[in-house]
Amino acid sequence: MKMIKHCTIKGIVKQLFTYRQEVLLGNVIAIIATLLVVAIPLFIPILVDELLLGKEHGFITWISQNIFTSDTKGYVFFILVVILVLRVISTLLSIFQTKIFVSISKNITYKMRVSLLDHLQRVSLKEYEMMRVGAVTSKLVTDVETIDGFVSSTISKLIVAVLLLLFSAIILLWIHWQLAIFILITNPIVVLFTVKLARNIGELKKEENKAVEMFQSALTETLELFHQIRAANKEAYFFEQSRIKAEALRTHAINYGYKSDRALKYSYLVFLAGYEIFRAVSILAVAYSDLSVGLMLAVFSYLWVMVNPIQDIINFQYVLSTAKAACKRINSIYEMEQEPQIEETQNPFMGKHAIDIVVNNLSFAYQKDKYILENISMEIKQGSKVAIVGASGSGKTTLSNILVGFYPLDEGEIRYGGVSNKNLKLSTIRENIHLILQHPKLFNDTMLFNLTLGKSYAPEVIQKALHIAQLDDVIARLDLGLDTLVGKDGIKLSGGQRQRVAIARMILSDPKVVIFDESTSALDVHTEVKLFEALHDFLADKTVITIAHRLSTIKSAAFIYVLEDGKVVDSGTPRELLSKDESYFSSMI
Numbered sequence: 001m002k003m004i005k006h007c008t009i010k011g012i013v014k015q016l017f018t019y020r021q022e023v024l025l026g027n028v029i030a031i032i033a034t035l036l037v038v039a040i041p042l043f044i045p046i047l048v049d050e051l052l053l054g055k056e057h058g059f060i061t062w063i064s065q066n067i068f069t070s071d072t073k074g075y076v077f078f079i080l081v082v083i084l085v086l087r088v089i090s091t092l093l094s095i096f097q098t099k100i101f102v103s104i105s106k107n108i109t110y111k112m113r114v115s116l117l118d119h120l121q122r123v124s125l126k127e128y129e130m131m132r133v134g135a136v137t138s139k140l141v142t143d144v145e146t147i148d149g150f151v152s153s154t155i156s157k158l159i160v161a162v163l164l165l166l167f168s169a170i171i172l173l174w175i176h177w178q179l180a181i182f183i184l185i186t187n188p189i190v191v192l193f194t195v196k197l198a199r200n201i202g203e204l205k206k207e208e209n210k211a212v213e214m215f216q217s218a219l220t221e222t223l224e225l226f227h228q229i230r231a232a233n234k235e236a237y238f239f240e241q242s243r244i245k246a247e248a249l250r251t252h253a254i255n256y257g258y259k260s261d262r263a264l265k266y267s268y269l270v271f272l273a274g275y276e277i278f279r280a281v282s283i284l285a286v287a288y289s290d291l292s293v294g295l296m297l298a299v300f301s302y303l304w305v306m307v308n309p310i311q312d313i314i315n316f317q318y319v320l321s322t323a324k325a326a327c328k329r330i331n332s333i334y335e336m337e338q339e340p341q342i343e344e345t346q347n348p349f350m351g352k353h354a355i356d357i358v359v360n361n362l363s364f365a366y367q368k369d370k371y372i373l374e375n376i377s378m379e380i381k382q383g384s385k386v387a388i389v390g391a392s393g394s395g396k397t398t399l400s401n402i403l404v405g406f407y408p409l410d411e412g413e414i415r416y417g418g419v420s421n422k423n424l425k426l427s428t429i430r431e432n433i434h435l436i437l438q439h440p441k442l443f444n445d446t447m448l449f450n451l452t453l454g455k456s457y458a459p460e461v462i463q464k465a466l467h468i469a470q471l472d473d474v475i476a477r478l479d480l481g482l483d484t485l486v487g488k489d490g491i492k493l494s495g496g497q498r499q500r501v502a503i504a505r506m507i508l509s510d511p512k513v514v515i516f517d518e519s520t521s522a523l524d525v526h527t528e529v530k531l532f533e534a535l536h537d538f539l540a541d542k543t544v545i546t547i548a549h550r551l552s553t554i555k556s557a558a559f560i561y562v563l564e565d566g567k568v569v570d571s572g573t574p575r576e577l578l579s580k581d582e583s584y585f586s587s588m589i
């Protein structure tokens, strides 16, 4: 599928060209429907001049010679039927045309949403951390909808409007060319006037959509953190914030709603004034030239036929300027930084049970030049059990996030099984290295979904994972077992149960390297011991990195790195470290 990578009006029009055939078909139908409608006023001179005023009988004579002969009543009825048939056909055709155009515009906006989702999917974690979810969703909903309005009105209304004007102009020229030229010169003045009025409307729409975004992100955040807000007894404050945003939205919506309507009405007023002038001039044309009354009435009808297309063209100015504004807002999503795209030549994880990890002079900063990790070097042998200890804030979680490929590193290199991270996709690293977080996030879905994340496993495999993760009893106590919904963020489970769900998830995904980032901190010592005993065989071949505050969790490690302020200040076997300086472990139980 061809993606829109940057929202521009030109790009959207280009997308339209990919639907050439449909657009063409729609327009052919539109032209036919238009011609049928435009032909209708031509019957007026026949009815008025030939039948009522008894002037030359050109058309009526033709009917009586070729179709049938009748009196006035018969001819009026015949013409009525013809007109009604034309209207019905034209309506049916325009319904069909709308169907074609609607599906084109919905397809284009669908592609736009897919392309935005695609961009968001690859957005770097740094961007994600600062992302306001409500703001992003509002762009994907409201602004894309604004673009949809533009696309559908461009393809379905603009072309038809131009055609209607064109045909009407031709017929007007044929009826009375002097009058027609007068009308055709005055009309563009109306349109020019409206272009001027339209300029501000886009800005107002942008303000309105921005207000929607502010409201939506305030509300999303409040609802997402509802639990914490209630715990802090701050509902009144947070909902007040949302109310203030709703109020701002109201102000902007009123502003846009009434000012855009005002601009439209002014434009329409100019048009109506023009219409009155045309009418006066037409009457003069009947009085002082050879224009018949019937033709004059036909001219009036054409003026009405021209109202809608002129309105549509006027409207188009507004839709265009709102679409430009929406595009600008949508582009702020495209401007979000993505994860680096890396050409991968070799996958070191392929066909291996475990892998060694060598860290060379790694440095990392979340914000420019504020290094959280400095010059870290480590050598973690294949299948070995290593621990990282250090005070809170020393950078342990940051280091594990980098090892697992959440963030690209700034300096240095990590070699996985001999292959540099520079030649590995972050997604390949994440596929094979599993990081278990201290506070695992759960989906508001069933227990089963939270374990498998949608992948299917044999029931025995799941049972085994549950057993190792010490979850047997927990599941047995749930009303619906594995089908029990865990609530928002797994709220129905205890902290320790959530940690065990995360461990069971890791067991199922069967990674080559496992990193425990204080992943068992919420378990009592007894359960923790049982868990690690059960995990022993599963972890036997794997490379394991454990971050913990409790000595009991890491004393079985083969090698320990001590981190302080983002630097490795010491390393060795537990015995070596203990014999050197017991203070490392003095805070550990």
Ligand SMILES: Nc1ncnc2c1ncn2[C@@H]1O[C@H](COP(=O)(O)OP(=O)(O)OP(=O)(O)O)[C@@H](O)[C@H]1O
Pocket: 129, 366, 367, 372, 390, 391, 392, 393, 394, 395, 396, 397, 398, 399
């Ligand atoms: N996403 C982030 N953006 C900016 N700074 C961050 C981010 N995450 C962590 N930091 C900073 O990096 C430093 C190290 O944090 P990190 O979470 O790695 O520490 P830690 O050793 O895991 O601590 P703890 O034992 O409390 O879990 C802290 O000073 C923190 O403020």
Ligand SMILES: [Mg+2]
Pocket: 396, 397, 398, 517
């Ligand atoms: Mg941490």
